[in-house]
Amino acid sequence: MPELPEVEAFKRYIERTSLERPVARMEIRNGVVIRGADRPSLIEAVEGSEVLSVRRRGKQLFLELSRGGWLTWHFGMTGRPVALERWDEEPRFVRVKFVFEHGSLAFVDPRMLGRIGLTARPERFIEERRLGPDALDITLEEFTTTFGASKGAIKAALMDQHKVAGIGNLYSDEILFQCRIDPRADARSLSEEDMRCMHQAMRRVLNMAISVGTDFERLPRSYLLRGRAVGSSCPRCGSLVSTATVGGRTAFFCPFCLDRKSFF
Numbered sequence: 001m002p003e004l005p006e007v008e009a010f011k012r013y014i015e016r017t018s019l020e021r022p023v024a025r026m027e028i029r030n031g032v033v034i035r036g037a038d039r040p041s042l043i044e045a046v047e048g049s050e051v052l053s054v055r056r057r058g059k060q061l062f063l064e065l066s067r068g069g070w071l072t073w074h075f076g077m078t079g080r081p082v083a084l085e086r087w088d089e090e091p092r093f094v095r096v097k098f099v100f101e102h103g104s105l106a107f108v109d110p111r112m113l114g115r116i117g118l119t120a121r122p123e124r125f126i127e128e129r130r131l132g133p134d135a136l137d138i139t140l141e142e143f144t145t146t147f148g149a150s151k152g153a154i155k156a157a158l159m160d161q162h163k164v165a166g167i168g169n170l171y172s173d174e175i176l177f178q179c180r181i182d183p184r185a186d187a188r189s190l191s192e193e194d195m196r197c198m199h200q201a202m203r204r205v206l207n208m209a210i211s212v213g214t215d216f217e218r219l220p221r222s223y224l225l226r227g228r229a230v231g232s233s234c235p236r237c238g239s240l241v242s243t244a245t246v247g248g249r250t251a252f253f254c255p256f257c258l259d260r261k262s263f264f
């Protein structure tokens, strides 16, 4: 599932390929992706418009339309943007296509959990959805206030888009691994030092993932994400990595590193 670094990569990709190209036609191949949106208004807003700029909040993108309004793009589990030139073969699972005079921008989504909609302003959308601050913008103070008062497992809290926007299953594991915090730990039980560590690790991990183009093979060897799989070993101590279900997702962590926390 695309998290903040992947969506940031999508943003840059759209900026590189699709800005200021008038949309001649919007093809909706599968209405599921635009569920909740009004089809005629969507088409009216898009056709004849150009995308002027792209903004991101967490895992959500906003594409500014030259004739007013903003498209909202969420990638769900398997969505991604694909820019096509006229001679390119179209990939499978194109759900919506923005056709330019030459070429197009496609929303490809095999599982169709992604969503495209329309909003007057990104701020309004963010308010309606009660999206938290972006994980790269939240201050240590805001972070500590939010998570210090949050009930339940810290991993589930980190993945809660109302608290901080952009973190999902994979990056929450990495942040907690780097801070030697048990993903099941009650958020309120964590120390100020833990909060500071998580806040710093979050920025470091997300920026690192962005800088390597979200290619986990290029992450530092010390990162859990490089080999996060059942039966893999901890990149720090070599012990077998454990899993647990937290917030409906599978958490990967090293129990030995947690136990030894006080020794380091």
Ligand SMILES: [Zn+2]
Residues within 6 Å of the ligand: 234, 235, 236, 237, 238, 239, 254, 255, 256, 257
């Ligand atoms: Zn370990």
